[in-house]
Amino acid sequence: MNKIRTFAFAATLGFTAYCTSACAQDVTLPTPTKNETAGSLTKALNDRHSTRQFTDRQLTDQTLSDLLWAADGVNRPDGKRTAPSAMNRQDVTIYVGKDDGTFRYDAAANKLIKIGSSDLRIAAADRNKFIKTAPIVLVIASNNKLTGGNKAISGLNVGAVMQNVYLFCAANGLSTVCCYAGDAPAEMQKFLGIKEDMVPLVYMPVGY
Ligand SMILES: Cc1cc2nc3c(=O)[nH]c(=O)nc-3n(C[C@H](O)[C@H](O)[C@H](O)COP(=O)(O)O)c2cc1C
Incomplete structure (x- = not known):
């Protein structure tokens, strides 16, 4: 009995230490700039x-925050988003790969939640090698459970986010291209530690 208690205590300590160190690496993003973004919609x-070449220039945290907010951030007090989603299912999740790890964008908290240290850009560059030359990559996924397994709805909802990314980039001197994630998502799902309901549909490298 004592052995079981000792083991439980040690496991609790280990888990607390793990949470403390993992959470410490999350990134609280700067407040999105929103209306200070220059340029009209028609100019964008x-x-x-589409651009498939990138310089070494990095995005600042402010630019990344603005980009993610434009892509699928919260734009109303009721929690609705910059991108529409069928029946407001909000099935889309954006994963962000940077040189310091892989993150999940938490739109409500305006945070990047660290989910790993491996380089998502390399994992996403299988079909499109140029992805690993960009400072960041966005992996845009849809939760099929939330769309009732309707692949068309998932694709449409991800497409709305994808076009937001394109337009933000065009308005802010950034380069990007939409890349189809392919028909075999298992490897990327494993990399991201996500269930098979969460399907990565497009990869978007972003840089200058
Ligand atoms: C759903 C979708 C998937 C795409 N997949 C790829 C891809 O895997 N690799 C790539 O280099 N470009 C990809 N593209 C980019 C298109 O090739 C590009 O949009 C098209 O050539 C038109 O060029 P433009 O975006 O400069 O107008 C994709 C675009 C869309 C909308």
């Missing part, structure tokens, strides 16, 4: 294009 539409 005129400038929107």
Whole structure:
């Protein structure tokens, strides 16, 4: 009995230590700039294009915060988002790969939650090698459970976020391209530690 108690105590201590160190690496993002973003929508539409080459220039945390808010941030007090989703299912999750690890964007908290230290850019570069040359990559996934398994709805909802990313990049001198994640998501799901309901649909490297 004493042995069981000692083991339980040690396990609790270990888990607390793990949580403390993992949470310490989460990133509280700066408040998104929103209305200070320069440029009109029609100019951004005129400038929107795909780019597959990136310089070494890094995004600041402010630019990353603005980008993620534009992509699928919370834009109303009731928690609704910059991107529409069918029946407001909010099935889309954005994962962010940077040189210091892999994160999940928590839109409500305006935070990047660290989920690992491996390089998501390399994991996403299988079909499109240029992805690993970008300072960051966004993996945009849809939770099929929330869309009732309707793949078209998942694709449409992810597509709305994808176009938000393109337009933010066009308006802010950033480069990006939408890359199809492919028909075999298992490896990426394993990398991200997500269940098979959560399906990564597109990868978007972003840089300058
Ligand atoms: C759903 C979708 C998937 C795409 N997948 C890839 C891809 O895997 N690799 C790539 O280099 N470009 C990909 N693209 C980018 C298209 O090739 C690009 O949008 C198209 O050539 C038109 O160029 P533009 O975006 O500059 O107008 C994809 C675009 C979309 C919308």
